[in-house]
Structure formats: structure tokens, C-alpha cells
Amino acid sequence: MTNFLNKVDEFLTKNTPQSEKAGNPKPRNYSLIANIEDIRAATLAAFWQEPENEFPNVDESIWWEVWLDYDNNNDYIEQCKDFLQQQGIQIGQQWICFPEHTVGYIKGTPRQMENLLYLECLSELRKPRDLTDFFTYATRIEQDDWINNLLQRVSNSSDQNKISVCLLDTGVNRGNPLLTPHIKEHYLSTVFADGHVADRTNMHSGHGTPMAGLILYGDLSEVFGNKHPVNIPFKFESVRVIDHTKPHDPLNYGFVTIDAVSNAEIMNPDHKRAICMAVTSNDNQHLGKPSLWSATIDMLSFGTEDINERNLFIISSGNLSDEIRNEYPLINDDHSINDPAQAFNAITVGAYTLKDQLDFNLFPEAEILANRGAMSPCNTTSSIWANEWPRKPDIVMEGGNQAIQQGAVLSPDSLQLLSTSCGKTYNMLTAFGDTSAATALASRFAAQLYIQYPHFRPETIRALMVHSANWTPAMLGNRNLGDLSFAQKVKLIQTVGYGVPNLQRAMHSASNSLTLICEAELKPYKYEESRVKTDQFHLYNLPWPIDALAELYNTPVQLTVTLSYFVEPNPGNKRYAKANNYMSHALRFKMNDTNESPDAFAGRISAEMREDDYQNEGRERNWKLGEDLRNKGSIHKDIWEGNAADLATRNILAIYPTTGWWKTRRKLERYNNTIRYSLIISISSPNSDIDIYTPVKNLIEAKVAIPVEIKV
Structure with missing residues (x-):
């Protein structure tokens, strides 16, 4: 790298003989490196x-x-x-x-x-950060000092917003001083007849209580380590659904979830909320197939009598047993994501880690299991699921790391997150981790997006989380996505989903990038000639900044598309135990080819909707994932990479329906229903001097782009 930069400097500063003779000195390689x-x-x-x-x-x-x-x-x-x-x-x-x-x-x-x-x-x-064990090993007086310092920096603006995070867990002990000001007693509920709302888990630091701390603050080891003001802009709700002394019948999990969500909606009937569920079961070896519980999640997400306008489920993928994590990472491929995290409409959250610092004086000869940026040792995957089901998790968040010492798996505090303890021990702070911690952070992330965009649908919040996600170098094996084989890409999605979401990327567009967001409705089917056929599709004329792209010419640009929608589930019958028969409908996206006219493109989409065996003619080049990989479940994301000149002529995007039980089950008469979807499109350039955002902003202000609705 040093030699390269020195040569670049020489290229920039050493003049050509011709320019010196002309009295206008110009670097020899000015045109090569500007x-x-x-x-x-x-x-x-x-x-x-x-x-x-x-x-x-x-x-x-x-x-x-x-x-x-x-x-x-x-x-x-x-x-x-x-x-x-x-x-x-x-x-x-x-x-x-x-x-x-x-x-x-x-x-x-x-x-x-x-x-x-x-x-x-x-x-x-x-980014500098303090280690969790710095705080957990501190005395109670020292912990109180850190807590009091933070309390002086915290404000709460939740009364100004109608946004909540609802935690379905073991209850919460709001007596912790970091929780008391921000968790109201009347926002704590339970599905049990005993009326107890406190954290009654058999874990010494609780489970619901540290979940609450992460939801409100994030990882406290990072919050304590800076002096910035902290604002809590959303309300916190808790419904106690777990009591280890009174386990639910697995057949009742779905009904318990319905009751819990109902309790939350009674507390704040007009709130939008992220529903945080780190409660899962590994009793059902579903292999991706919907269960009663996961179908209930899908039903609540879609809406029963009315369309769901408010709730987004954030569900933990579940954890690998501690005793087998020493076989990480191979063992993770053999253990399925837990029920109900196979739900189509939920955000399923796995775990990755940036925690990689360990005091080897305390743990001599220990080895850290996961490399920085890699999947956490706790993570379960969808590697053994049947190919037709969604690939989960959708995203990953920080879940901590572990170490191995003489064959035994350890969980040192320095490799965990820091959160609030339930108070059963002397300390008010505790180490916490695994996919539970990751799910708490994801729920916080969703609530922050709701605060930024209070009018967005749950489908859109989900789309923003997935759209903003990216893979770390460790997840990609320090390679580019395009260098991976198809099998390697499949494994990538099955283990860490679309990667780590980025809040700043989800909230804002930089000048050298652009994000377009659309919420729309479409009528996928119609009843005609005694059968149900596909009906509408949408064409979007994308307002690309042609001049800006022309200026980039051969410069690589990246286009990312994310399509999110909720499906109505149809579980239970063996005949319908296939994805196409479980989903009410499915949507796909496709972009026109270079110099393909709007009429030709519309004709191609119409043919594909009519013909199940339509051949794509190899038009999927430049897409990093491709249709076979992205077209699973009810959220689809892909990345197109090419040069700017090519993208300038690819300015039409189609959203169109494929089959589902609304089409195949004619007697249920869903063919007149409309569906909702959320579409996010972004383009970005590695050249920070090219302003893509402003030209498109001006185009949109001059003429708002809307989809062209076309019937087949």
C-alpha cells in the first residue's frame, strides 16, 4: 500500500516534458489518477x-x-x-x-x-469501547457512579410519539434505577392468572429485565463509555408470557401470543410497535415448514379482520446449546432455527459479534471462538431447511462471543453485552448475550425507524432494516460477494441472512447515494373465464440522474432493490404444506434490460405472469444473488452491479404477482382482494464527488413518480 501511494504521488507531481515545454506543467499521469x-x-x-x-x-x-x-x-x-x-x-x-x-x-x-x-x-x-467486564467486575459503588452519570444524560420524549416496543418475555423488574423512569407500571402485563408482571425467571440476572435494558439503551458498555446525551423516544411495554414453573402446552403457543399482543394493544391501542420475541422452542423439528405458532405470527402480521397497520414482529432465531458450541462453526449448520422464527412475515434475528477481546491472564490458554465480524457461536441457521421455504435469519445483530478453554465453552463477560440486572444479585448490571440480545437490539432499531418514519407501514420498516444490511468481510471470507459460488451465497443467507443493518444508512441518503421508497397496493388476481388468473402488475419509471450517471460512465455503480410484503397464511392441510400453497400470493421484481423499450419489457412481464414455464433468457446478469436465491419468503433483496452508463438505460422496474392460494383456492374467493407492498430502491457510487441525490430530488419535486398500473 505504501509503495502504491508513493507511486501515485510521483505520478501526480512529475510533469510531462511536453507540458513543461508549453509552459503549462501537467502531471504525467493526470488522466490516469486525477x-x-x-x-x-x-x-x-x-x-x-x-x-x-x-x-x-x-x-x-x-x-x-x-x-x-x-x-x-x-x-x-x-x-x-x-x-x-x-x-x-x-x-x-x-x-x-x-x-x-x-x-x-x-x-x-x-x-x-x-x-x-x-x-x-x-x-x-x-470505534473505542469499554469492555463489559470493566463494569461487571466493578464494585456496587462504582456501578452506581456509572448509572448516576448516565441518568443525568438521559431524556425521555416517548409521550411525543405513538411508538412502542412490546417485549413478550419473562416479565421485567422495573426497580432497576436505569429502568424505573422509563417503564410505567401500567405498561406491564401478563397472560397468567396470577397477575405477576415482574421478571420471574430462574436466571440469576433475569431475562426480561436485561432485554429491557438493551431495548431502551443498547449495549450499556458503549453508552457508559461516552458522554453523549441519550434520548428514549418510544414507550416500553412488557407482557409476561413465560414462567418456568408453569410451562405452556406447546399447542397453546399461538393462542398465548394472540393474548399477549391483545394485552399490548389494550395498553396503547393507537401505537405502532415492534413486538420483541426472544421466546422460541426447539421441540418442533419443522425444517422451515410453518407450524401453528409461526402461522399465528403470520396471521397477526397480515391482519385478521383488518389489515395490520401497526405491528412488526421481531423474533429470535434461537440458540445452539452451550455444550456443543465448541464445534463452532460447523455444528451451527446442523441445528435449525427455532419455532416460530420460520414465520414468513417476521424479521428473524440471528447473532454475529464484534466482541474479540479477552484477558488471557484470567483465562490462560483460552481461544476465542468467533472471529471479529463473524457469526456468533450461539447462532442457529436454516441450512437444513427444504429449499422452498424462506431462508432465515433475515438479519444479524450483536450477540456476543465465547471462548474455549481445555475443551470447555466459556462466556467471559468481556465477550458479552452489558445490560440491566433484575436485582436478584447485589449488582444492577449484568453481562448478557446470544440471539436474545440480538433481538432486543433489532427491536430497538425498528423502533428508531418508526420514530423517524411514523407513517410507514410495518412492511416498510422491515424492508428498511433488510435494505440497510450488509455483510462484514468476515462473513464473506474477505472476498467480494460476486466472487462467491452459488452454494456459498446460499450458505451465507442461511447463516447470517442479509448481514448487519446500519441505522444511518436506513435513515438517510448521502449525496453520493440515493434511496427511493414506495408503498403501494396491487390487485394480483382476477376471476375470468371460469378460472382465477393473474391481473395487475406495476411498472416504475425510475428517475435516474442521467447526467450524473453519464459523468460516471465506466465507474462501477451499485443498485439495491428490496421488496417487502405480508402474506395471508393457509396452514394445516397436507395438500397445502408447500410454500406456494401456504402463501396467499407472491410478488417478484424485475428490471428492464439495457435499451429494452417499455413496451417490450411490459410484454415480457405479461408473458412471465401467464406462463409458469416462461424462460428468462439469461437476462439476470449483473445481479449478485439472482432469482433462484432471492425469490424465497415474503421479502426479496438483490444487488445489481455494473457501470453507470449501463444503468442509465435500465430505468424501468416491474412488480408483478406469481401464484399463491388466493389463485389456486378459487372457492375461498380471495381473487378480488388487493395486497400491499413496500419497495425500496437505492443507487450508490464509490465516487464521493458525484452528487446523485440532488438531481433526483429535483426530478421528484418537479414530478412525483408513481407506478403505472397494467392489467394482463
């Missing part, structure tokens, strides 16, 4: 190891956790520090030496940090 600053910035960002956080702005001064390569040459490390100080970068006092790295904190802007690329020492850049 702007070294872009190269430096892009290269520095490649060292950023925080998939949930955007790379800082170029002139934003922040603290960095910097990892420098270490080969027992202390003098060279000191030279690196001296070099950084010369750039105006503040150097932290404490540095830690590992066998291959030296790690410390520095403060500066990305522009200042770019000069670090000229040294052969930079390995990684991370």
Missing part, C-alpha cells in the same frame, strides 16, 4: 471494522481505536506514534501489546489519518 485524496480516503475506510457505524466524515475529529502491526520492533511503533503527532493527532497514553498487534487510542480526523497509510503498520481502525 485525485489522490479520493484514493487515500477510500483506502483508509477499508481499514474500518465497524459494520454498524458509518465511516466518520473527513473533517470530523474523533477518538479511534487503532491496531498497528507489531513484529517485536518497538522503535518502529514509536516512530509511527511520532509521525502521527506530527500530523496533529492526539496520542493516548495507554497502549497494549499483543503477539502481532499494538493497540491504543488516538484522536484526529480521517484527513489527518490518511497519512498513516504511508507507513507499513496500520492493521485496523475501530
Whole structure:
């Protein structure tokens, strides 16, 4: 890297003889490399190891956790520090030496940090954070100091919004000082006749209570570690559905869920809510096939008498047993995601981890199981499911890590998240993890999106979460997605879904990127000539900034499409134990080919809707996943990569129906019903100097783009 940048500098500064003779000195390779600053910035960002956080702005001064390569040459490390100080970068006092790295904190802007690329020492850049065990090992007095400091920074604006997170779990002990101000007694409920709403689990720190802490604050080890103000903008509801002394009959799980959701809707009848469920069962070896419980989730998501306008289910994928996690990661492929997380309409949450720091003095000869950015050891997968069912999880969030020592699996606090304890022990803080923690964080994420977009449908919030997600380098094996085989891509989706969602990406468009969001309705079927046929499809004329794309020309651009909708379930009959017979309908998206006219494209879509054996003629090139991989379940995402000039002529997108039981079960007379869907389309360029957002904004303000409705 150093040699490359030095050569670039030489190319930029060494003039051509012709330009010198003409009295107009011009760098020899000006046309080859026009702007070294872009190269430096892009290269520095490649060292950023925080998939949930955007790379800082170029002139934003922040603290960095910097990892420098270490080969027992202390003098060279000191030279690196001296070099950084010369750039105006503040150097932290404490540095830690590992066998291959030296790690410390520095403060500066990305522009200042770019000069670090000229040294052969930079390995990684991370966001500084305190370890969970720093707080769990603290005395009660020290914990109280951290808690009081945070309470002075916390505000609550939940009364200004009609957004809730509803936790279906073991109950919550609101006596924890971090919870008391933000959890109202009248928002705690239970499905049990005993009326108890407190956390009554047999776990010493509780389960519902640490879930509540993560929902309200996120990982407390990060919140304690900064001085920023914290606002809680949504209400918290709890329905106690689990009592280990009174286990439910598995046949009643669906009915219990209905009662719990009803309780929440009575508490806040006009609220939109993320329903957080880390309650799952591994008793049913469903292999992806719907169960009564998962079908109930799908029914509640779709709506019974009325369309569901408010509730989005966020469900844990379930955990691998502790005693077999030492066989990670191969063992994870053999253990199915738990019931009811196979639900089509829910967001199923798995776990990944950025936790990779362990005190080897406390745990000698221990080895950390998961690499930074990889799937957590606890994660269950859909690898053994039948091909026709959805591939789960949909996303992954931080679930902590584990270590192995002399064959035994350990869960050191430093590899876990930090949350609120139920108070059964002396401490008010506890380590917490696994897919439960990941689901709590995902529910918080969904609520934050609801706050930003209070009028959006649940389908759209789900689409935003999936659309903003991306895979870490560790998940991709440090390769590009396009370099993976089809089988490797299938395994990727079956283990970590679409990756880690990014809140900033979900909420905002940068100037070199653009996101279009559409909520629409479509009538998929009609009754004609004594049979049910497909009816409508939609065509979107996309307002691409032709001039901006033309300016990019051969520059790679990326188009991402996400389509989300809820299906009405039809479970129970062996004849209908197939995906197409379980789903009321299915939707697909397709983009016109290069220079394909609107009429030709519409004709192609019409033919595909009419003919089950229609051949696609290999038009799916440049899509990273492809139809065979993306067309599962009720949310579909794919990524197109090509050059800007090609994308400029591919400006029509179709949304069209395929088969479902609304079509095949004529006697149930659903063929006149309409369905809803949410569509998200984004384009982005690696060139930060190209403004894609503004031209499209102007186009949309001049003429609002709407789908063209076409009947077959």
C-alpha cells in the first residue's frame, strides 16, 4: 500500500516534458489518477471494522481505536506514534501489546489519518469501547457512579410519539434505577392468572429485565463509555408470557401470543410497535415448514379482520446449546432455527459479534471462538431447511462471543453485552448475550425507524432494516460477494441472512447515494373465464440522474432493490404444506434490460405472469444473488452491479404477482382482494464527488413518480 501511494504521488507531481515545454506543467499521469485524496480516503475506510457505524466524515475529529502491526520492533511503533503527532493527532497514553498487534487510542480526523497509510503498520481502525467486564467486575459503588452519570444524560420524549416496543418475555423488574423512569407500571402485563408482571425467571440476572435494558439503551458498555446525551423516544411495554414453573402446552403457543399482543394493544391501542420475541422452542423439528405458532405470527402480521397497520414482529432465531458450541462453526449448520422464527412475515434475528477481546491472564490458554465480524457461536441457521421455504435469519445483530478453554465453552463477560440486572444479585448490571440480545437490539432499531418514519407501514420498516444490511468481510471470507459460488451465497443467507443493518444508512441518503421508497397496493388476481388468473402488475419509471450517471460512465455503480410484503397464511392441510400453497400470493421484481423499450419489457412481464414455464433468457446478469436465491419468503433483496452508463438505460422496474392460494383456492374467493407492498430502491457510487441525490430530488419535486398500473 505504501509503495502504491508513493507511486501515485510521483505520478501526480512529475510533469510531462511536453507540458513543461508549453509552459503549462501537467502531471504525467493526470488522466490516469486525477485525485489522490479520493484514493487515500477510500483506502483508509477499508481499514474500518465497524459494520454498524458509518465511516466518520473527513473533517470530523474523533477518538479511534487503532491496531498497528507489531513484529517485536518497538522503535518502529514509536516512530509511527511520532509521525502521527506530527500530523496533529492526539496520542493516548495507554497502549497494549499483543503477539502481532499494538493497540491504543488516538484522536484526529480521517484527513489527518490518511497519512498513516504511508507507513507499513496500520492493521485496523475501530470505534473505542469499554469492555463489559470493566463494569461487571466493578464494585456496587462504582456501578452506581456509572448509572448516576448516565441518568443525568438521559431524556425521555416517548409521550411525543405513538411508538412502542412490546417485549413478550419473562416479565421485567422495573426497580432497576436505569429502568424505573422509563417503564410505567401500567405498561406491564401478563397472560397468567396470577397477575405477576415482574421478571420471574430462574436466571440469576433475569431475562426480561436485561432485554429491557438493551431495548431502551443498547449495549450499556458503549453508552457508559461516552458522554453523549441519550434520548428514549418510544414507550416500553412488557407482557409476561413465560414462567418456568408453569410451562405452556406447546399447542397453546399461538393462542398465548394472540393474548399477549391483545394485552399490548389494550395498553396503547393507537401505537405502532415492534413486538420483541426472544421466546422460541426447539421441540418442533419443522425444517422451515410453518407450524401453528409461526402461522399465528403470520396471521397477526397480515391482519385478521383488518389489515395490520401497526405491528412488526421481531423474533429470535434461537440458540445452539452451550455444550456443543465448541464445534463452532460447523455444528451451527446442523441445528435449525427455532419455532416460530420460520414465520414468513417476521424479521428473524440471528447473532454475529464484534466482541474479540479477552484477558488471557484470567483465562490462560483460552481461544476465542468467533472471529471479529463473524457469526456468533450461539447462532442457529436454516441450512437444513427444504429449499422452498424462506431462508432465515433475515438479519444479524450483536450477540456476543465465547471462548474455549481445555475443551470447555466459556462466556467471559468481556465477550458479552452489558445490560440491566433484575436485582436478584447485589449488582444492577449484568453481562448478557446470544440471539436474545440480538433481538432486543433489532427491536430497538425498528423502533428508531418508526420514530423517524411514523407513517410507514410495518412492511416498510422491515424492508428498511433488510435494505440497510450488509455483510462484514468476515462473513464473506474477505472476498467480494460476486466472487462467491452459488452454494456459498446460499450458505451465507442461511447463516447470517442479509448481514448487519446500519441505522444511518436506513435513515438517510448521502449525496453520493440515493434511496427511493414506495408503498403501494396491487390487485394480483382476477376471476375470468371460469378460472382465477393473474391481473395487475406495476411498472416504475425510475428517475435516474442521467447526467450524473453519464459523468460516471465506466465507474462501477451499485443498485439495491428490496421488496417487502405480508402474506395471508393457509396452514394445516397436507395438500397445502408447500410454500406456494401456504402463501396467499407472491410478488417478484424485475428490471428492464439495457435499451429494452417499455413496451417490450411490459410484454415480457405479461408473458412471465401467464406462463409458469416462461424462460428468462439469461437476462439476470449483473445481479449478485439472482432469482433462484432471492425469490424465497415474503421479502426479496438483490444487488445489481455494473457501470453507470449501463444503468442509465435500465430505468424501468416491474412488480408483478406469481401464484399463491388466493389463485389456486378459487372457492375461498380471495381473487378480488388487493395486497400491499413496500419497495425500496437505492443507487450508490464509490465516487464521493458525484452528487446523485440532488438531481433526483429535483426530478421528484418537479414530478412525483408513481407506478403505472397494467392489467394482463
